[in-house]
Amino acid sequence: MKAYKQWAAFGLCLVFLTCCGFGGCSGSQIRKFxxxxxxxxxxxxxxxxxxxxxxxxxxxxxxEAKVILPKVSDATILSDRMEQCANAVSAKTTLVGxxxxxLKAVRDDVDQAxxxxxxxxxxxTMASALAVAIASIDAIARLGAQ
Amino acid sequence: MNPATAQLAITLIEQLVEFLLxxxxxxxxxxxxxxxMVAGTNAANRxxxxxxxxxxx
Numbered sequence: 001m002k003a004y005k006q007w008a009a010f011g012l013c014l015v016f017l018t019c020c021g022f023g024g025c026s027g028s029q030i031r032k033f034x035x036x037x038x039x040x041x042x043x044x045x046x047x048x049x050x051x052x053x054x055x056x057x058x059x060x061x062x063x064e065a066k067v068i069l070p071k072v073s074d075a076t077i078l079s080d081r082m083e084q085c086a087n088a089v090s091a092k093t094t095l096v097g098x099x100x101x102x103l104k105a106v107r108d109d110v111d112q113a114x115x116x117x118x119x120x121x122x123x124x125t126m127a128s129a130l131a132v133a134i135a136s137i138d139a140i141a142r143l144g145a146q
Numbered sequence: 147m148n149p150a151t152a153q154l155a156i157t158l159i160e161q162l163v164e165f166l167l168x169x170x171x172x173x174x175x176x177x178x179x180x181x182x183m184v185a186g187t188n189a190a191n192r193x194x195x196x197x198x199x200x201x202x203x
Binding site: 044046 | 149152153155156159160162163166167170175177180181183184185187188189190191192194195196198199202
């Protein structure tokens with residue numbers, strides 16, 4: 001997992017350095033970014049509903065939910081900021097500067113949320129929900145390669 | 147958060163997410179609508195988390 005995180009951090013930097021080419025971001029690329037951010041928003045919402053459901057069932061302890069949910073909440077704020085980045089910028093360097101640190105931060109939040117899951121019975125369900133959120137983050141990172 | 151309230155919050159968020167994904171899949175969202183849906187989904191998510199944590203024992 002640690003090696004994967006290092007690879008992901010490197011990949012995010014590399015991808016965003018090539019994002020949008022030298023002529024700035026096109027409207028199509030900005031839209032793709034916004035659509036990918038919508039997937040992230042959906043993934044984070046499902047992470048919340050999964051956590052609350054498991055907590056209500058008693059599969060996840062309240063303490064575990066208290067570790068996970070604030071991280072998810074922080075990630076939604078970062079998702080909002082990424083949306084604002086897309087609206088505010090059109091130049092490559094500005095998008096790189098605006099989005100890359102947010103994307104790293106949201107991935108860290110999701111990773112840290114996963115550390116809060118200690119119950120063996122909850123781990124598989126939470127891992128699935130976390131994987132959806134991570135996949136959305138990686139999809140945003142891959143946009144620059146298109 | 148009592149179970150009935152939690153279930154209501156979960157249902158609302160799930161419906162919001164399904165609506166967002168369906169519109170997105172069909173290409174029916176222009177950028178302004180996409181912005182609004184993402185902002186609304188994120189805000190609903192945060193409010194649900196806040197309510198859950200405020201009542202968590």
